[in-house]
Amino acid sequence: MSIEQMTELLATTYDDVRRATYIALDVDTEAKALAVVDQLGPAVDGYKVGLELFHGAGMRLVEKLLARGLRVFLDMKLHDIPNTVAGALRAICQYPIEMVNVHAQGGPRMLQAAREAVAMSPYNPLLIGVTVLTSLGDDDLQVMGVAGGPAQAVVRLSKLVQEAGLDGVVCSAQELQLLQDVVPPTFERVVPGTRLLEDAAQDQTRVATPKLAMRDGATRLVLGRAVVAAEDPLSALQKYWRAMKEGLNG
Secondary structure (H helix, E strand, C coil): CCCHHHHHHHHHHHHHHHHHHHCCCCCHHHHHHHHHHHHHHHHCCCCECCHHHHHHHHHHHHHHHCCCCCCCEEEEECCCCHHHHHHHHHHHHHCCCCEEEEEECCCHHHHHHHHHHHHCCCCCCEEEECCEEEEEEHHHHHHHHHCHHHHHHHHHHHHHHHHCCCCCCCCCEEECCCCCCCCCCCCCCEECCCCCCCCCCCCCCCCCCHHHHHCCCCEEEECCCCHCCCCHHHHHHHHHCCCCCCCCCC
């Protein structure tokens, strides 16, 4: 990464896509996670901590990220009985994280209990509902007994999440256009699994480019292996942010 490239990434012209980006720390140790953070440096201020890292490093790692002034999306995908989910969120929300999620398929009572627990917390982070995992396709949902395919399921669950008072959903880029007529503009639409045309889809099934995702209404993107595992992560990030800017600009 050249000085010119870092200067570009730090420019205020990228502030909108910077705020819309979480880099997925999909590693298993604190040392590996902090190495990613150090490698990306001041260009990135938002990170996703998922189940693998959380179980490997715990809340201590989250505290270290917060101490650096970084935005944290705690990707817990909570799915349990209402009382248990509410209790977990009360514990999680003792920390000033930016966003946390639950599974929308936990149902209305679980979603409402989650909403109440977060609303009463000292930091009140964004609370979003996971609709249909981006690794699932039509065949998967058919085997699971979910009618109508991913698109219809995402629409149904997004309505449920909105009715429960949550702040948004996680969905694939392929459902974004459908949601434009279902949820208000302020509703968060968090999209993982975007790929540039030259990138491999890996274990994601319902993917789109970052440009199309931003054009179609994504409010935040989670960027993972396509950036972190790239030969030059900062150069890869530069390509993604340029594409995201193109999407925002129409």
